[in-house]
Amino acid sequence: MRKVRFLLVLMAVLMVGGPLAVEVSPAAADEAPATAAIDIDALRSMVDDLVAGSFGDKMTAVRDLADSGDDRAIPVLEAFLNGALYTRATDGRVVIGERRGRGLLLRDALTLEELEVVPTTAVNRVAINNRLRGMVRTALGSLTLMSPNTERRRQAAHAVFRARSADAEPLLQEALAIETEPSVRRRMERALAAIHLVHGTETEQRVAALEVLGRVSDREVRTLVASVLIQDSDGNPVEADDAVRAAAADALASIDGRLALWGFAVNVFQGVSLGSVLLLAAFGLAITFGVMGVINMAHGEMVMLGAYTTFLVQQAFRMWAPDAFDYSLAVALPAAFLVAGAFGIAIERGIIRFLYGRPLETLLATWGLSLILQQLVRTVFGSSNVEVGNPSWMSGAVEIAGGFALTYNRIWIIVFSLMVFAMLLVVMRHTGFGLRMRAVTQNRQMAASMGIRTGRIDALTFGLGSGVAGLAGVALSQIDNVSPNLGQGYIIDSFMVVVFGGVGNLWGTFVGAFTLGIVNKFIEPYAGAVLAKILVLVAIILFIQKRPRGLFALRGRAVEN
Amino acid sequence: MKNKLCALIGAGVLAAGLAAGGPVQAQDTIKVGILHSLSGTMAISETTLKDVMLMLIADQNERGGLLGKQLVPVVQDPASNWPLFAEKARELIERDRVDVVFGCWTSVSRKAVLPVFEELNGLLFYPVQYEGEESSRNVFYTGAAPNQQAIPAVEYLMSEEGGGAERWVLLGTDYVYPRTTNKILRAFLNANGVSDDDIMENYTPFGHSDWQTIVADVKRFAAEGKPTAVVSTINGDANVPFYRELANQGITAEEIPVVAFSVGEEELAGLDTAPLVGHLAAWNYFMSVDTPENAEFIEKWHQFIGSTRRVTNDPMEAHYIGFRMWVQAVQQAGTTDVDAVRQAMYGQKVRNLTGGVAVMNVNHHLSKPVLIGEIQADGQFLTVWETDDVIPGEAWSRYIPESAKLTADWTFPWVCGNCEEPRFEASF
Numbered sequence: 011m012r013k014v015r016f017l018l019v020l021m022a023v024l025m026v027g028g029p030l031a032v033e034v035s036p037a038a039a040d041e042a043p044a045t046a047a048i049d050i051d052a053l054r055s056m057v058d059d060l061v062a063g064s065f066g067d068k069m070t071a072v073r074d075l076a077d078s079g080d081d082r083a084i085p086v087l088e089a090f091l092n093g094a095l096y097t098r099a100t101d102g103r104v105v106i107g108e109r110r111g112r113g114l115l116l117r118d119a120l121t122l123e124e125l126e127v128v129p130t131t132a133v134n135r136v137a138i139n140n141r142l143r144g145m146v147r148t149a150l151g152s153l154t155l156m157s158p159n160t161e162r163r164r165q166a167a168h169a170v171f172r173a174r175s176a177d178a179e180p181l182l183q184e185a186l187a188i189e190t191e192p193s194v195r196r197r198m199e200r201a202l203a204a205i206h207l208v209h210g211t212e213t214e215q216r217v218a219a220l221e222v223l224g225r226v227s228d229r230e231v232r233t234l235v236a237s238v239l240i241q242d243s244d245g246n247p248v249e250a251d252d253a254v255r256a257a258a259a260d261a262l263a264s265i266d267g268r269l270a271l272w273g274f275a276v277n278v279f280q281g282v283s284l285g286s287v288l289l290l291a292a293f294g295l296a297i298t299f300g301v302m303g304v305i306n307m308a309h310g311e312m313v314m315l316g317a318y319t320t321f322l323v324q325q326a327f328r329m330w331a332p333d334a335f336d337y338s339l340a341v342a343l344p345a346a347f348l349v350a351g352a353f354g355i356a357i358e359r360g361i362i363r364f365l366y367g368r369p370l371e372t373l374l375a376t377w378g379l380s381l382i383l384q385q386l387v388r389t390v391f392g393s394s395n396v397e398v399g400n401p402s403w404m405s406g407a408v409e410i411a412g413g414f415a416l417t418y419n420r421i422w423i424i425v426f427s428l429m430v431f432a433m434l435l436v437v438m439r440h441t442g443f444g445l446r447m448r449a450v451t452q453n454r455q456m457a458a459s460m461g462i463r464t465g466r467i468d469a470l471t472f473g474l475g476s477g478v479a480g481l482a483g484v485a486l487s488q489i490d491n492v493s494p495n496l497g498q499g500y501i502i503d504s505f506m507v508v509v510f511g512g513v514g515n516l517w518g519t520f521v522g523a524f525t526l527g528i529v530n531k532f533i534e535p536y537a538g539a540v541l542a543k544i545l546v547l548v549a550i551i552l553f554i555q556k557r558p559r560g561l562f563a564l565r566g567r568a569v570e571n
Numbered sequence: 572m573k574n575k576l577c578a579l580i581g582a583g584v585l586a587a588g589l590a591a592g593g594p595v596q597a598q599d600t601i602k603v604g605i606l607h608s609l610s611g612t613m614a615i616s617e618t619t620l621k622d623v624m625l626m627l628i629a630d631q632n633e634r635g636g637l638l639g640k641q642l643v644p645v646v647q648d649p650a651s652n653w654p655l656f657a658e659k660a661r662e663l664i665e666r667d668r669v670d671v672v673f674g675c676w677t678s679v680s681r682k683a684v685l686p687v688f689e690e691l692n693g694l695l696f697y698p699v700q701y702e703g704e705e706s707s708r709n710v711f712y713t714g715a716a717p718n719q720q721a722i723p724a725v726e727y728l729m730s731e732e733g734g735g736a737e738r739w740v741l742l743g744t745d746y747v748y749p750r751t752t753n754k755i756l757r758a759f760l761n762a763n764g765v766s767d768d769d770i771m772e773n774y775t776p777f778g779h780s781d782w783q784t785i786v787a788d789v790k791r792f793a794a795e796g797k798p799t800a801v802v803s804t805i806n807g808d809a810n811v812p813f814y815r816e817l818a819n820q821g822i823t824a825e826e827i828p829v830v831a832f833s834v835g836e837e838e839l840a841g842l843d844t845a846p847l848v849g850h851l852a853a854w855n856y857f858m859s860v861d862t863p864e865n866a867e868f869i870e871k872w873h874q875f876i877g878s879t880r881r882v883t884n885d886p887m888e889a890h891y892i893g894f895r896m897w898v899q900a901v902q903q904a905g906t907t908d909v910d911a912v913r914q915a916m917y918g919q920k921v922r923n924l925t926g927g928v929a930v931m932n933v934n935h936h937l938s939k940p941v942l943i944g945e946i947q948a949d950g951q952f953l954t955v956w957e958t959d960d961v962i963p964g965e966a967w968s969r970y971i972p973e974s975a976k977l978t979a980d981w982t983f984p985w986v987c988g989n990c991e992e993p994r995f996e997a998s999f
Contacts, residue, residue, distance in 0.1 A: 065731075065732045093848075093947075093948075135953070137953060137954075137955060139732065139733070139849075139945065139955045139956075140733070140734050140824050140825050140828050140849050140945075141731070141732055141733065141734050141735075143824075143825045143849065144734070144825045147825065228794075229790075229791055229794030229795075230794050230796075232794075233794060233795050233796040234796075237796065276787065277784075280783045280784055280787075283781075283783060284781050284783075287781070385610070388610070388614070393609075393610070393614040393615055393618050394615050394618075394837070394840060395615065395808065395811060395840070395842075397840075397842065397843065399843060400815075400843075405818075405819065406819060406821070407819050407820055407821055409821070414787065415787075415819075415820045415821060417783075417816070417819040417820060418819070419819065420783065489780065489812060489815070490780040490811075490812055491780070491808040491811045491812065493615065493808060495611075495612055495778070495808070499778050499780065531783075531784060534784045535784060535788065538773060538774060538775075539773075539774070539775045539776065539779060539781075539784075539785070540745050540774060540775065540776050543776070
């Protein structure tokens, strides 16, 4: 027990530096009084097995190292896990490598004595595979139950829950006694209950465990509880204890009820998320097609230009301000708006203004334009995808109950799409530009005779639509590939949303996008992604037969002619 | 545009040759057709293959050409448009009179050009891993057949070393390659005692970007208690958002490993691979494999393309092997005549870039080693498992009952790609 506690303290020291074992400070090793459970030669032979042995040898070595309880084994295992364990090419000595500039600082794997700094080519990394990773993590997992790092403890509790080993019980009890973080406590209680359920012998204890488990909304817990109710091939219950079976049935019902509810909520979230992507992609089109009536096939390419602007901005950040990378999107947003907007104005002035009132020519011209823009980007940036990074605040997910996760990038995109929508509404309703824009689209002659420069308004409106498409490009670069073909994937969806929602009406676009998103996500689990898309398309076609002007039809003189 | 120009010039040269006194004059060079998409969705993967072919041809010319003649590449761009592949193939053979064609990536495009090559008796080298169930006398398949990629990968994941997976998720893009591969895999898994309840199959369109539902489904499927693995035949760009969603939803390779058959070094280039470490890919070649042949190949490639940041991948090696074999066969036959070269191809040997020797078999498939690699943080693969020896490619899967009966053997007495009986009666 004492040894274990010592290990925990040592682990704690090691953890402070961060998640990587390579950051082991030599001081920690020097100060640590060696718990010489076994002599170093025995350890060396285990480490040699870890490095050079067959797969079976490696598994045994991991087990032996974990069982040795020797503190010197921990940095080796952690380095092994993180791919920081190497052999030196010159003499085959097993070392732990730590990044130093472009090279590696080598330490002896067991004594942690500093050896030398070498280029990365002078060492060979010790290979690890998923099976071994899992084993090392389990071996280290129960030892990190009292780590000062909350996330570590959470993971440790989860590892113990998975392993459900009776040996871990006393340690878990001890950790639970001093745990203060509620989320970690819950996981530890869950792990303890799982151990009691599986290894317990008294009915009372197991029923109590099932009560705890029944309050958890998690699929793995559900599987565990359901396993109590398994019947053998003759239909007889495997579990002999009636009281336990009854408790398990109750727990299962309660878990299932909550999981169904959570599943529904997550479906709605995913639908809203898809809707927000559709909405972003369709905004620009809602203006150029919806308000101005231009069938703009190059709309998708404006989105693509926005995404490539994001890439360029990020490249600039990578080069000159790598520390501020998380703020790159804040710069990319106005940049993308301006770039795509400028392209939009140039296109309107250069091509589209000669084609007003001739939809077929507009369609062909803008389609040709979209090909030209794609090829332009392909020539400049190459045909491969470019790497657009997620800032750290957009990576990962917030884990909600039931094993469901809402990813941060999706959450931010929903927020962003709502912001863009609010901004557009304000521009259209409450600014002079918006007023003139609506005047021109509703009655061009009248607007012109009131002194509005309609040509200028046309250019600016098209610029606004394109700029908003550029903003969408910034958002889409976070969830999709940035390639010259980026825009093509969204053009059909955008037209669908605008036509469905009602041409010329931002609210229609808004409602249309979310309806399509949610409907799509509710069909998808049953019909698959391909069929879901087809069904939605068919539904829209039928809907348009009934209401040719979409959900929210514009009324007034402009529509009638 | 450039390619059209090339083609025009090619045609012009040919016309001039004809005018100057018959086709004999045009025979001073050997023409090598290259049929890879340089625009459209597949450009991302295929452009590199066009470049590697140009490099191999230039290299051969530096060594003095072939049969004393210079090799001339004729590049056509079928623009990721499947029917256009057939048209361009016809142009290459009939108008440009190329002696051999290296090209195609997707199975759809291969199926589109197949009738053209068979009708005009052309010769196609196809460099990509594919679903098998085909053997044409006019095509040499230098990529992996399912038994050289999919089956070993699944066997690895089933083994103790690979994690002992018992539940399987088969994810794929919705077209012929994933569907056929998954059909074979399902048959294989069933034969190994995996029930249909433990297999989940899902298809998505090309370029699918919203993976939320599917990844959540995979998570749910995997939470049933048995070790679960994902086999991905997702093709092209759709992989990037797929892996991103996996990482974001916190699925690590230890819990649910994903083995991919269409993700190589080139596809990882546009991706932050740190969250993907441990996910797997099965190929016959990895850039990271340390052999003198590979080092030389990579150096040549970097020199040719003018950047040391460009990666090499499996289909590039397939083109390398295919091209070297064709060169050897032409030298042996002393002519570029398709029938003579085909006969000379059987048994041709070329050293693999990853070690060992590739052999062309009578079913037009190669014997190659199979490697399984884990994605590393630097976008490369680390080999975690490989076959002891080369594996001969099987045109027809032994796990599909109706295919198991068929034999592909283009030598006497079979001379057939899909027969149950030899075409000729052997009199020996």
